[in-house]
Amino acid sequence: MDPRRNPFAPGAGTPPPELAGRAALLDRNAVALDRIRAGRAARPSILYGLRGVGKTVLLSSMRDAAEGEGMTVVTIEAPENRSLPGILVPALRAALLRLDRMKQATAGVTRALRALAGFAQLKVKFDDLEVALDFEPEAGLADSGDLETDLADLIVAVGEAAKERGSAMILVIDELQYVPEEQLAALISALHRASQKQLPVTMLGAGLPQLLGQMGRAKSYAERLFEFVAVGPLEADAARAAIRLPVEREEEAIDAAALDAIAAETQGYPYFLQEWGKHSWDAADASPITAQDVAAATQSALAELDSSFFRVRFDRLTPAEKRYLRGMATLGPGPHRSGDVAEALGVKVSSVAPTRNSLIAKGMLYSPAHGDTAFTVPLFDAFMRRVMP
Numbered sequence: 001m002d003p004r005r006n007p008f009a010p011g012a013g014t015p016p017p018e019l020a021g022r023a024a025l026l027d028r029n030a031v032a033l034d035r036i037r038a039g040r041a042a043r044p045s046i047l048y049g050l051r052g053v054g055k056t057v058l059l060s061s062m063r064d065a066a067e068g069e070g071m072t073v074v075t076i077e078a079p080e081n082r083s084l085p086g087i088l089v090p091a092l093r094a095a096l097l098r099l100d101r102m103k104q105a106t107a108g109v110t111r112a113l114r115a116l117a118g119f120a121q122l123k124v125k126f127d128d129l130e131v132a133l134d135f136e137p138e139a140g141l142a143d144s145g146d147l148e149t150d151l152a153d154l155i156v157a158v159g160e161a162a163k164e165r166g167s168a169m170i171l172v173i174d175e176l177q178y179v180p181e182e183q184l185a186a187l188i189s190a191l192h193r194a195s196q197k198q199l200p201v202t203m204l205g206a207g208l209p210q211l212l213g214q215m216g217r218a219k220s221y222a223e224r225l226f227e228f229v230a231v232g233p234l235e236a237d238a239a240r241a242a243i244r245l246p247v248e249r250e251e252e253a254i255d256a257a258a259l260d261a262i263a264a265e266t267q268g269y270p271y272f273l274q275e276w277g278k279h280s281w282d283a284a285d286a287s288p289i290t291a292q293d294v295a296a297a298t299q300s301a302l303a304e305l306d307s308s309f310f311r312v313r314f315d316r317l318t319p320a321e322k323r324y325l326r327g328m329a330t331l332g333p334g335p336h337r338s339g340d341v342a343e344a345l346g347v348k349v350s351s352v353a354p355t356r357n358s359l360i361a362k363g364m365l366y367s368p369a370h371g372d373t374a375f376t377v378p379l380f381d382a383f384m385r386r387v388m389p
Helices: 023-037 055-068 084-099 107-124 147-164 181-196 211-218 236-249 256-266 270-283 291-307 319-330 338-345 349-361 380-387
Strands: 045-048 072-077 169-174 201-207 227-230 372-375
Touching (some): 023 045, 045 211, 084 107, 084 169, 181 201, 201 211, 256 270, 291 380, 319 338, 319 372
């Protein structure tokens, strides 16, 4: 069929043509943000799950909905090896200037910008904190040099500015697992202070499965501030709808057997659904798309994943890390006991513990329970067996 009309959109955070199976979550989060803007208690969403389950897409949908309701959004992707102050200050500065659209700073916005100037003095501790600031700091406001105290002052000032303008300030942070726990604790504490004051400032976040434990360790009351949502593969009906509806919108068709085959091959993971949908469309000579087309598409979809989605992660690994993951892959998709992985490698557990820890730090593995290890990337075990026979 005509590849120019192919509706599927595999890509990092690329919105799918049909966001199936997520409507209830999006509606629940929209209600929470509306309540926070009105000064009422609510728990916005923190999404956690494996790579390729659509966390970034969902976060973007929540962000767009908030902006559509007139809220001010601060969008951040937390990179590895950067500090929270270093990524937060320039983004907050831009958001505060947007909040004051007429460029005539009201008292609340002015005070928030002065708080930001005071907070920026933390650059003596965080050498990646560099930004041009427009206001002189206010003595005693967010300038103590203590991250938790100063960030609380800053977030409260930001919330007061948003309240003054009848808006809400929403921090949208992706890859939240990369924020160091001490800094994550300071952020949660600051948002807690703002919540206690019923100020319209909050956070939406997304990260890998370890994020749930990280936030719980950072501040035990985090679960009372946020709704932690495990994002996983789609249920069978939603997975089929994610393929069928985009095809039908193009006035084409797909067989039930083809839908079943795609659901089985992808295990319902949203990113893989987009890959198989794209390749199945391209493999079909004419409508309807058949199970035979899906079988042909499976080869090209796997080749595409091996050269991009999987490969980009594999290429970041050291030889020791690759051997560890190959040992895990021998055991299947997991999770696996650390002792079983060591046995598969023919070594002692203690000798590979540093490798396991480095893989967790890189976001390749996580520990779903004490002593257990699992891949953060679905189907990565099969890739490791292909790439390292």
